[in-house]
Amino acid sequence: MVGLQQFLILGAALFCVGMYGALAKRNVIAVLMAIELMLNGINVTLVAFNRYLQPPTGAASSLFAGQVFALFVIAVAAAEAAIGLAIVIAVYRLRRTVQVDELDMLRG
Amino acid sequence: MTEIIANIAFWVFAIVALAGAFGTVMARRIFHNALFLVVALSSVAAIYVLLSADFLAAVQVLVYTGAIVILMLFAIMLTPQQVELPALAAGGQRLAAGVLSVVLFLLVTGVIYSSAWPLAARPLDQPTSMQIGAAMLTTYIFPFELASVLLVATMIGAILLARED
Numbered sequence: 402m403v404g405l406q407q408f409l410i411l412g413a414a415l416f417c418v419g420m421y422g423a424l425a426k427r428n429v430i431a432v433l434m435a436i437e438l439m440l441n442g443i444n445v446t447l448v449a450f451n452r453y454l455q456p457p458t459g460a461a462s463s464l465f466a467g468q469v470f471a472l473f474v475i476a477v478a479a480a481e482a483a484i485g486l487a488i489v490i491a492v493y494r495l496r497r498t499v500q501v502d503e504l505d506m507l508r509g
Numbered sequence: 510m511t512e513i514i515a516n517i518a519f520w521v522f523a524i525v526a527l528a529g530a531f532g533t534v535m536a537r538r539i540f541h542n543a544l545f546l547v548v549a550l551s552s553v554a555a556i557y558v559l560l561s562a563d564f565l566a567a568v569q570v571l572v573y574t575g576a577i578v579i580l581m582l583f584a585i586m587l588t589p590q591q592v593e594l595p596a597l598a599a600g601g602q603r604l605a606a607g608v609l610s611v612v613l614f615l616l617v618t619g620v621i622y623s624s625a626w627p628l629a630a631r632p633l634d635q636p637t638s639m640q641i642g643a644a645m646l647t648t649y650i651f652p653f654e655l656a657s658v659l660l661v662a663t664m665i666g667a668i669l670l671a672r673e674d
Contacts, residue, residue, distance in 0.1 A: 426598070
């Protein structure tokens, strides 16, 4: 029987797998991919809440507030991925590497 | 009958999404990571369809798998590595990251099962595109315009950062 809890656990699992990837991967692009996984986990949680919980009762809120929130998360994720990848390309041009361990120019 | 199909569909797509997620973080070659990410994101779009979020499922396929992953593939191909380097961090860091992820997952699962969710009488199953559009232009007009400004700034910034000079 699939209810709210199953969708929330799927969202939490996607988030935690993405968090492991963001912390343990060495390639910067792989870290960006793991961050996209985390954002997808969050979106699944938002849309599941939108479907199963009682609708919001404020004056300035819509019936689909959860899905609108998820849409904005997707837009911001797209912007962040574009800028992150542009930075990766610029750094690669300078240092010829995309390994996280070797990009320590800001370290003291 | 549709209930049974919906349940089976949820389990199928949830397992495929998690398999894609594990492949994204565990695969050795960076190109395989991107392909596993496509699998994970497409399965999440199917999960959105199961949650009656039709517009969001289309946007997920269009924007995430159709644009963001392609952008990542471009970046992968523009940053080739000469030597085959290890994909995951050293043992200690990997173990700490794994423990942290598992602990966080258990914590969140505990919260999910012990909370009294204010469930609606019936799940919300309406067509969403028109209502999302109306909400974007009335209630959420300010974040909508801000998102437009953000995307223009992103375009300009990405072009400037990746420019060759």
